[in-house]
Amino acid sequence: MPDFSTRCFVCGKETDPQNDKMNKQFNLPVCRECEGTDREKKAIEELLEGMAEGFVCGCI
Numbered sequence: 560m561p562d563f564s565t566r567c568f569v570c571g572k573e574t575d576p577q578n579d580k581m582n583k584q585f586n587l588p589v590c591r592e593c594e595g596t597d598r599e600k601k602a603i604e605e606l607l608e609g610m611a612e613g614f615v616c617g618c619i
């Protein structure tokens with residue numbers, strides 16, 4: 560499990576809190592290379608899908 564507080568949630572690269580952005584929706588760091596790209600959108604979709612699955616499983 561990567562540490563999402565210091566790594567870009569899209570590519571997993573270590574981020575620099577001084578220079579890199581946060582994704583405001585999830586409060587996760589995203590590096591400048593990934594910010595605003597299709598890869599970032601895809602990573603967000605996967606996060607949302609993972610959360611939805613978690614909710615379904617939690618009901619059983």
Ligand SMILES: [Zn+2]
Pocket residue numbers: 567568569570571572589590591592593594
């Ligand atoms: Zn990145």
